Amino acid sequence: MSTSRAPTTRYIPVDADLARRARLRLLRMHYEAGVGHIGGNLSALDALLVLHHTILADDDVFVLSKGHAAGALYVALWSRGDFADRDLETFHAEATRLAGHPVANAFPQIPVATGSLGHGFPMASGIALAKRLQAEPGRVFVLTSDGEWQEGSTWEALIFAHHQALAGLTILIDANGLQGFGSTREVASMEGLGERIAAFGVAVREVDGHDHAAMAAALDSPPSGLQVLILRTVKGKGVSFMENQMQWHYLPLDDELYARAVQEVDAS
Amino acid sequence: MRSEACTSWVDRFQRQPFVFLTGDLGFRALEPLQDAMGERFINAGVAEQNMLSVAAGLASRGLEAWVYSIAPFCYARPFEQIRNDVCLHGLPVKLVGNGGGYAYGVMGASHHAIEDYGVLLTLQHMRIFIPAFASDVEPQIARMGDCPHPAYLRLGRCERPEGFTPPAYAPWRKLLDGSDAVVVAVGPIAGSLVEILSPRPADARPALWVLSELPLDAHPVPAPLRSQLRHSPRVLVVEEHVAQGSAGSMLARQLLHDGVDIRHFDHVCAQGYPSGDYGSQGFHRKESGLDPESLTKRIDLLRGPE
Structure with missing residues (x-):
């Protein structure tokens, strides 16, 4: 099966070359597997690289709540040597542990299986609470999508985490503004999400979700309390014909488009 | 049974610290537990989906997590959280639903739990505990606490007749000797059946068994009952649960699979809300044929033609 190694902590800054690779x-x-969800993976990839190269320590826990960005998580783990190329070649294949959404109990780096939205934040709250009750060190990070904030369970989790004063819990929101069948503005008037969350009494900051240094600085703050970090991102980031295009939530790449995409990213 | 449960949890907490989450319920029942547990007793508020996921997160870090609410708020509202966060991860979260069956009576259908264990047993690794008597609660909480699987405890109201002492707890127990047929009860309605059958002589009544843990794959029909069914292949299953996913359907499947040649199989179970009217637990039992008078008739039919 997998050749994955134990989690490694490197604390190296993410540079343009690493992000390009x-x-x-x-x-x-995604091209070799013939699957979609590329747009939301590209919007989340930079944050996942920063988390896995610069932020996460051995005692920290990361939960990917937007499970459809599993590909970006697998690649982030590959980029720091936890997964090998032959692991990634099993993505979406038969008898794989690298499914389209993270599966349970497969890798220590992926402690929570997700896919249905609205589960990661409350589970991360449970993990943060367990750390407090057991006096364990380490922080907990969770990455949600912006559309995911239409799930009631996410707001339930916000109420709970704030009331419980769960220190060291950081919620990142991949705010690419596009969801499954429209923009977040069109579907559910989701503009002003930060203000709405702040109204619960939670500290909210916004940062460019493709600026590695800015994200690292925002994420590396001490675990003083619950915090929400809104990542302003671009769906399909880095591939011009995908950027801000809803259809790249779903579409796979054909030969021609894959060649164009590679050319663009390679030249970046 | 809430009182017995609370006492059992308080005792357990002294030996084995755990975390207890309630969905804002437990007034005049769980205060002693709250006092005993301190910060590990958490009122998670009216937010059951979050509560279940938090419990899964706690369990994923090695903590024993119990979740308590009125039964349908515990298993129906957060079903996906139980499915994905608890069961797919194989986490031993302990669910406790108060008010199994029609126990909440005229509070209405939203508070009833007539499909709980059937629904939950569709999930991976789930174990079900259904106390028949208040005295079952303590051993069941001990077993459930040590169970490595997700589990659900269905609390109800004890109906043990005065003067009747149940045998020591086991997943399957024979409550009354009998001949020529078998009644299998699930849950507190076993007490009503004791009341109906105990005045009759043993040679003029069916044997009465009670089943308190599911699935049957984990608790197969015990050899003495199997032997009795081979000699007296007439069975009546009584439970306050709908037919789909019922213990009765599981028992029929197991007996068929094992080649036990049952000649007469009857099943009295929850029928939902046939009249559209609402009332006490007794009212709804009567509408389902689960009241003492109806059960007496079904038991008499069980004996078959002379």
Whole structure:
């Protein structure tokens, strides 16, 4: 089965070359598997690289709540050596553990299986609570989508996490503004999400979700309390014909488009 | 049974600290537990989906997590959280639903739990505990607490007749000797059946068994009952649960699979809300044929033609 290794902590900054190589690997993995969800993976990839290269320590826990960005998570783990190329070649294949959404109990780096939205934040709250009750060190990070904030369970989790004062819990929101069948503005008037969350009494910050240094600085703050970090991102980031295009939530790449995408990213 | 449950949890907590989450319920029942547990007793508020996922997160970090609510708020509202976060991860979260069957009576159908264990047993690794008597609660909480699987405890109201002492707890127990047929009860309605059958002599009544844990794959029909069914292949299953996913359907499947040649199989179970009217637990039992008078008739039919 998998050749994955134990989690490694490197604390290295993410530079443009690393991000470019990761984008290329993500595109190749999706192209070879013939699957979509590329747009939301590309919007989340930079944050996942920063988390896995610069932020996460051995005692920290990361939960991918937007499970459809599993590909970006697998590539982030590949980029720091936890997964090998032959692992990624099993993406979406038969008898794989690298399914389209993370599966349970497969890898220590992926402690929570997700896919249905609205589960990751409350589970991460349970993990943060367990750390407090057992006096364990480490922080908990969870990455949600912006459309995911239409799920009631996400707001339930916000109420709970704030009331319980869960220190060291950081919720990242991949705010690419597009969801499954429209923009978040069209579907559910989701503009002003930060203000709405802040109204619950939670600290909210916004940062460019493709600026590695800015994200690293925002995420590396001490675990003083619950915090929400809204990542302003672009769906399909890095591939011009995908950027801000809803259809790249679903579409796979054909030969011609894959070649164009690779050329663009390679030249970036 | 809530009182017995609370006492059992308080005792357990002294030996084995755990975390207890309630969905804002437990007034005049769980206060002693709240006092005993301190920060590990958490009122998660009216947010059952979050509560279940939090429990899964706690369990994923090695903590024993119990979740308590009125039964349907515990298993129906957060079903996907139980499915994905608890069961697919194989986490031993302990669910406790108060008010199994029609126990909440005229509070209405939203508070009833007539499909709970059937629904939950569709999920991976799930175990079900259904106390028949208040005295079952303590051993069941001990077994459930040590169970490595997700589990659900269906609390109800004890109906043990005065003067009747149940045998020591086991997943399958024979409550009354009998001949020529078998009644299998699930849950507190076993007490009503004791009341109906115990005045009759053993040679003029069916044997009465009670089943308190599911699935049957984990608790197969015990050898003495199997032997009795081979000699007296007439069975009546009584439970306050709908037919789909019922213990009766599981028992029929197991007996068929095992080649036990049952000649007469009857099943009295919850029928939902046939009249559209609402009332006490007794009212709804009567509409389903689960009241003492109806059960007496079904038991008499069980004996078959002379």
